[in-house]
Amino acid sequence: MEGRIGGWWALVTGASSGIGAEIARELAGHGAHLVLVARRESRLRELADELRRRHGIEVRVEACDLADPDELGALLERTAELSIDILVNNAGFGHYEDFVEIEWDSMRAQIEVNAVAPTRLCRHFVPPMIERGRGQVMNVASIGAYTPTPSFAVYTATKAYLRHLSEALDEELAGTGVRVICVNPGGTATEFLDHAQQVLKPHGDLLLMPAERCARIAVDKMLAGRRNVVTGWLNAIGMWLLRLLPRVTYPRLARRAMGMAVDKGSKAGE
Numbered sequence: 001m002e003g004r005i006g007g008w009w010a011l012v013t014g015a016s017s018g019i020g021a022e023i024a025r026e027l028a029g030h031g032a033h034l035v036l037v038a039r040r041e042s043r044l045r046e047l048a049d050e051l052r053r054r055h056g057i058e059v060r061v062e063a064c065d066l067a068d069p070d071e072l073g074a075l076l077e078r079t080a081e082l083s084i085d086i087l088v089n090n091a092g093f094g095h096y097e098d099f100v101e102i103e104w105d106s107m108r109a110q111i112e113v114n115a116v117a118p119t120r121l122c123r124h125f126v127p128p129m130i131e132r133g134r135g136q137v138m139n140v141a142s143i144g145a146y147t148p149t150p151s152f153a154v155y156t157a158t159k160a161y162l163r164h165l166s167e168a169l170d171e172e173l174a175g176t177g178v179r180v181i182c183v184n185p186g187g188t189a190t191e192f193l194d195h196a197q198q199v200l201k202p203h204g205d206l207l208l209m210p211a212e213r214c215a216r217i218a219v220d221k222m223l224a225g226r227r228n229v230v231t232g233w234l235n236a237i238g239m240w241l242l243r244l245l246p247r248v249t250y251p252r253l254a255r256r257a258m259g260m261a262v263d264k265g266s267k268a269g270e
């Protein structure tokens with residue numbers, strides 16, 4: 001199903017699992033060539049083989065720790081000869097733990113991966129998109145971007161940052177041929193919960209959307225020219241209803257909603 005992005009090059013971060021891997025599959029289905037970025041190179045290689053075989057596209061694998069500014073700088077140099085027309089800032093993680101319990105290094109890495117790296121990637125790839133008069137950025141935030149969430153404070157703050165950045169940048173780029181969409185998933189069945197040390201309550205998995213569906217919505221809405229999307233109608237209604245409430249209530253509501261879905265797990269190794 002090749003469309004208007006057939007033959008375009010897309011760089012997808014966090015393509016080694018979950019939503020990012022599925023976005024890569026969706027884009028490949030539309031005929032886009034891919035640069036797959038994450039730390040787990042063997043997973044990226046497997047996906048690259050699958051997508052080349054199935055769709056006959058070109059795929060490059062780029063192992064990179066986005067929390068390390070030097071590694072990110074080297075990635076930008078290695079991809080310099082490619083015209084990236086689609087940038088998908090999807091890599092991200094959170095730690096579901098009280099603020100004062102999170103080690104600074106882990107907090108800093110969250111801010112680097114979820115906020116600094118996407119900003120740097122936009123700064124790097126958007127100007128050449130403007131010169132070519134075409135391009136698309138997709139920033140994967142979260143419904144946490146709408147709700148300051150206790151025990152997820154840094155994570156939801158980085159996602160609110162990404163949402164603001166996306167919406168302002170999309171307006172700033174009006175008339176250039178370059179668009180920005182912010183995708184806000186709700187609970188999605190990926191490795192995210194394990195990494196966040198979240199343990200689902202019984203039947204909590206019923207609330208999770210499959211990653212394939214989340215990615216399909218993201219790419220469809222991107223192609224439809226949307227600026228912002230919340231995945232899943234229940235999530236969308238929930239985020240809309242928030243407008244009717246005073247903002248001061250959000251953290252308490254978010255704490256309750258989160259507590260209904262998940263418990264805090266133990267740290268790896270404990």
Ligand SMILES: NC(=O)c1ccc[n+]([C@@H]2O[C@H](COP(=O)([O-])OP(=O)(O)OC[C@H]3O[C@@H](n4cnc5c(N)ncnc54)[C@H](OP(=O)(O)O)[C@@H]3O)[C@@H](O)[C@H]2O)c1
Nearest residue numbers: 014016018019038039040066091092142187188190191192
């Ligand atoms: N799942 C949910 O419920 C949910 C809800 C709302 C928003 N989101 C957002 O959706 C996005 C995708 O998450 P997911 O649910 O698909 O989780 P996931 O399966 O854990 O995928 C996260 C991806 O980010 C990459 N990543 C993490 N740290 C990295 C680093 N330092 N350098 C490079 N890549 C890194 C991981 O690759 P490596 O480990 O191989 O590096 C992996 O490919 C994230 O931004 C997340 O915040 C998820």
